[in-house]
Amino acid sequence: xxxxxxxxxxxxxxxxxxxxxxxxxIGGPGWLLNTLIFTIMYAALSSSWNLLGGYAGYPSLGHVxxxxxxxxxxxxxxxxSVYGGYAPFFVLPIIGIAVGLLSIPIGWVSMRTRADVFAxxxxxxxxxxxxxxxxxxxxxxxxxxxxxxxxPFDVSTYDWPFYYAMLILLAIAMGVSLYFRRSKIxxxxxxxxxxxxxxxxxxxxxxxxKLIAFAVSSxxxxxxxxxxxxxxxxxxxxxxxxxxxxxxxxxMAFLGGRGTLWGxxxxxxxxxxxxxxxxxxxxxxxxxxxAYAAVFLVIxxxxxxxxxxxxxxxxxxRRASAAGDARDAxxxxxxxxxxxxxxxxx
Amino acid sequence: xxxxxxxxxxxxxxxxxxxxxxxxQTLIFGIMKVVNLAQGALVVLGAYLTYTLFTQLGIxxxxxxxxxxxxxxxxxxxxxxxLLRPLHGDDVAQLSLLVTFAIALGIEGxxxxxxxxxxxxxxxxxxxxxxTVLGYQVSLVRFVAFVLSLVMLGALYFILQRTKFGRSVRxxxxxxxxxxxxxxxxxxxxxxxxxxGAATAAAAGSVFGMLNSFNPGSHYDLISRLLxxxxxxxxxxxxxxxxxxxxxxxxxxxxxxxxxxxxxxxTFFIVLLLVLLIRPRGxxxxxxxxxx
Numbered sequence: 001x002x003x004x005x006x007x008x009x010x011x012x013x014x015x016x017x018x019x020x021x022x023x024x025x026i027g028g029p030g031w032l033l034n035t036l037i038f039t040i041m042y043a044a045l046s047s048s049w050n051l052l053g054g055y056a057g058y059p060s061l062g063h064v065x066x067x068x069x070x071x072x073x074x075x076x077x078x079x080x081s082v083y084g085g086y087a088p089f090f091v092l093p094i095i096g097i098a099v100g101l102l103s104i105p106i107g108w109v110s111m112r113t114r115a116d117v118f119a120x121x122x123x124x125x126x127x128x129x130x131x132x133x134x135x136x137x138x139x140x141x142x143x144x145x146x147x148x149x150x151x152p153f154d155v156s157t158y159d160w161p162f163y164y165a166m167l168i169l170l171a172i173a174m175g176v177s178l179y180f181r182r183s184k185i186x187x188x189x190x191x192x193x194x195x196x197x198x199x200x201x202x203x204x205x206x207x208x209x210k211l212i213a214f215a216v217s218s219x220x221x222x223x224x225x226x227x228x229x230x231x232x233x234x235x236x237x238x239x240x241x242x243x244x245x246x247x248x249x250x251x252m253a254f255l256g257g258r259g260t261l262w263g264x265x266x267x268x269x270x271x272x273x274x275x276x277x278x279x280x281x282x283x284x285x286x287x288x289x290x291a292y293a294a295v296f297l298v299i300x301x302x303x304x305x306x307x308x309x310x311x312x313x314x315x316x317x318r319r320a321s322a323a324g325d326a327r328d329a330x331x332x333x334x335x336x337x338x339x340x341x342x343x344x345x346x
Numbered sequence: 347x348x349x350x351x352x353x354x355x356x357x358x359x360x361x362x363x364x365x366x367x368x369x370x371q372t373l374i375f376g377i378m379k380v381v382n383l384a385q386g387a388l389v390v391l392g393a394y395l396t397y398t399l400f401t402q403l404g405i406x407x408x409x410x411x412x413x414x415x416x417x418x419x420x421x422x423x424x425x426x427x428x429l430l431r432p433l434h435g436d437d438v439a440q441l442s443l444l445v446t447f448a449i450a451l452g453i454e455g456x457x458x459x460x461x462x463x464x465x466x467x468x469x470x471x472x473x474x475x476x477x478t479v480l481g482y483q484v485s486l487v488r489f490v491a492f493v494l495s496l497v498m499l500g501a502l503y504f505i506l507q508r509t510k511f512g513r514s515v516r517x518x519x520x521x522x523x524x525x526x527x528x529x530x531x532x533x534x535x536x537x538x539x540x541x542x543g544a545a546t547a548a549a550a551g552s553v554f555g556m557l558n559s560f561n562p563g564s565h566y567d568l569i570s571r572l573l574x575x576x577x578x579x580x581x582x583x584x585x586x587x588x589x590x591x592x593x594x595x596x597x598x599x600x601x602x603x604x605x606x607x608x609x610x611x612x613t614f615f616i617v618l619l620l621v622l623l624i625r626p627r628g629x630x631x632x633x634x635x636x637x638x
Contacts, residue, residue: 059440061447109619112626116381117581119443120573121622123383127570128615135608243566247451250444289455296448300441301432 013174020167024160033159037231039272040166041224045245046252046264047173048220052213053250054258055180057193058111061246062122063221065129068241069099070222071229075146076139078230082149088230089165092223100219107214111207114196126241133237145236148229162231169227170265173220177261185209193259221249247292248272254299257306266307271295352482353603354596359484361595362492363553367568368575368587369499370546376519376582377539380430380442386568387450388544392418392551393560394457397468407468407552408490414548422544425449426537450565457562468555491553498549499588502542506584515539519582567611574614578621578628586630 020040024033045067053059073095078088110121133140140146153161180186188209191199200206229235252267278288303310371385395414399405405413429449433441476485506512517525518535526532554560554568575594579586594614602610621628 057437057440059444109622112622116379116439116443117577117622117626119383120381120577121618124570124573124615124618127566127611131608131611131615247447254444287455287459289451289458291455293448293452293455296451297429297445300445300448301429304433304441 017167017171021164024157024163033163035273035276037159037163037166038276039268040163040170041228042248042252042272043265043268044166044170044173044224045221045249046256046268047170047177048217048224049249050253050258050260050264051173051177051180051217051220054253054260054263055177055186055189055193056210056213058118058210058214059250060122060217061119061250062124062126062129063218063249064241064243064246065122065125066099066103066218066221067225067228067245068129068133068237069102070095070225071235071240072133072140072146073099073222074226074229075148075235078148079146080149082151082230085152086161088148088226089161092165092226095226096219096223099222100215103218104211104215107211107218108207111210111214126243126246130237130241133241140235140237143237145234147234150233151230162227165227166224169220169224174261174265176216176220180213181261185212189213244289244292247296251292251296251299254306255295255303257308257310260306260308263306263308348481349603350600353600355482355484356488356603357596357599358592359488359492359595360557360599361592362495363550363557364571364575364595365588365591366495366498366546367550367554368572368579368591369502369584370543370550371572372576372579372582372584372587373502373515373546374540374543375576376584377515378426378430378442378536379439380446381573381576381581382540382543383443383446383569384425384449384453385543385547385572386565387453388418388422388547389551389554389568390457390560390562390565391421391453392548393468393555394461394551394562395548396552396555397461397466400468400470407470407556408494411494411549411552414552415545418548418551419541419545422541423537425544426540430540431533431536450569454562454565461562463561463563465559465561467559468552470556473556487553487556491557494553495550498546502546502584505542511535511538571611571614574618576628577618580628580630583628583630586628590629 049063074088188204191204192206252271253264256263256267367389371382374382392414396407396410399410400407429445430442472486476483514530514535517530575590576587579590598610598613601613
């Protein structure tokens with residue numbers, strides 16, 4: 001698991017981000033930037049979810065609660081004025097840290113349970129948040145929603161700040177993910193995923209690392225939610241705390257490969273454009289609910305570990321059989337639950 | 347005081363229906379160690395089937411249980427056979443959980459495609475009839491629904507205690523490995539068990555459709571209540587889920603009557619939180635259950 005930065009990995013990340021940075025400058029059809037904003041948003045959300053659901057093996061189904069909290073934080077603070085337009089972006093880190101801290105007691109209670117029940121508790125968290133958003137009318141505006149003051153950006157480059165904000169958040173989420181993979185935290189999380197009781201028994205500080213993963217993950221999700229709220233301008237409980245956003249995060253991480261650096265990003269770049277296309281082609285939102293369910297089932301049944309780990313396995317096998325080359329691809333993702341997952345014993 | 351007792355009566359009657367839904371869910375968990383997140387969606391599916399049978403063919407909602415229950419039993423068996431059994435790998439439990447979630451979404455999608463997202467309910471001619479007993483209102487539908495739930499629970503109890511299938515189910519719940527060694531066909535038990543769970547959802551769904559307004563998205567509300575009930579009762583314990591359903595039925599109805607209906611949902615969340623803090627294995631959960 002411990003690897004230094006590799007040239008191939010750096011080049012890959014460099015090209016990926018360079019292209020994304022250049023897209024608005026080069027320009028293109030109007031829908032492109034809009035679609036990319038949502039794609040990058042989901043990539044960032046899914047990467048953040050992956051910190052907890054992938055590395056620690058705690059599949060949260062309620063992460064959209066933090067997304068909604070972040071969205072409402074921006075909505076409430078900036079309902080009258082956005083002070084020149086960039087103030088919400090500068091406040092985001094504070095929101096992220098605040099939500100991260102807030103999530104620690106929540107994580108502490110919910111992570112007293114293991115996978116199945118943890119999923120239950122997090123779903124409940126989603127409903128608590130949604131119910132509160134509907135009912136605390138004086139703060140959230142209830143079903144009437146809450147609006148953020150319009151951003152005073154130039155029309156021709158209106159989307160740019162939101163685009164780059166999402167891109168930065170994605171870079172942070174991937175950076176944290178990379179750090180997790182290469183640090184003691186990552187190793188500890190891997191032991192939690194493999195066998196929490198044994199890990200605890202041999203002295204891994206399981207509660208601490210779980211809480212770190214939970215807090216970082218939910219703080220990042222909240223920041224993404226904040227940018228989202230500013231971008232769309234209107235926040236309603238059923239959209240800010242939409243179960244579909246949770247499902248999106250989980251689905252994308254599963255599709256690309258959970259517990260990998262690029263898996264969630266790949267999943268988002270496949271699913272979000274596909275979803276936009278189908279929404280355009282068919283119009284009916286019920287259909288994409290069915291499509292989501294179908295994609296989900298297909299992944300679970302035929303590709304339970306996701307695209308990247310499956311490809312990595314195949315490559316590895318081919319290489320091993322071809323030359324017995326010991327030097328393995330340096331950036332092989334660590335697939336969840338695969339046979340060649342490194343045995344971490346401390 | 348009058349309002350309080352009225353709320354308790356209402357809560358017990360509602361709790362009976364929840365008990366039916368939750369018993370199916372906890373049964374599925376007991377056998378397969380899978381938390382079935384589609385249970386709420388199956389209830390809503392049952393409600394829509396009843397709605398269609400009632401509005402199109404004029405079949406009485408209570409009678410339609412005789413049709414919906416076997417139908418959803420088959421759906422349950424098919425789901426287990428086609429979608430849950432083929433799962434393999436190290437983290438089957440997590441995958442199964444997410445598969446049931448996907449099933450819930452699929453059902454919601456199909457229902458919102460076939461019907462609209464607007465709230466409906468099943469309104470037979472006697473829907474608003476009620477008796478007055480000692481000054482307290484007892485609605486006919488709720489009372490019959492409660493009795494019916496008891497009958498269904500009794501039938502479930504009979505199946506589990508008195509039939510060969512029931513014995514293999516109980517054996518599987520206690521110790522899957524030994525049960526298989528002694529010749530219990532785990533796949534068959536799982537499929538029939540899932541079917542049985544779905545059947546209880548169907549029966550409860552027919553009743554649910556008369557008691558509540560519902561739309562395809564209603565399963566989210568239902569599942570969060572059901573999960574609270576099964577966790578409170580102790581996952582895998584049918585008796586526990588019945589007790590927990592009655593407790594939660596009364597608690598939420600009392601809160602709704604004395605405080606505000608808005609906060610009745612919160613009773614569920616708060617109870618869930620307290621259970622997890624104080625006694626994570628629930629009221630009647632065994633210490634060795636897989637999930638906790």
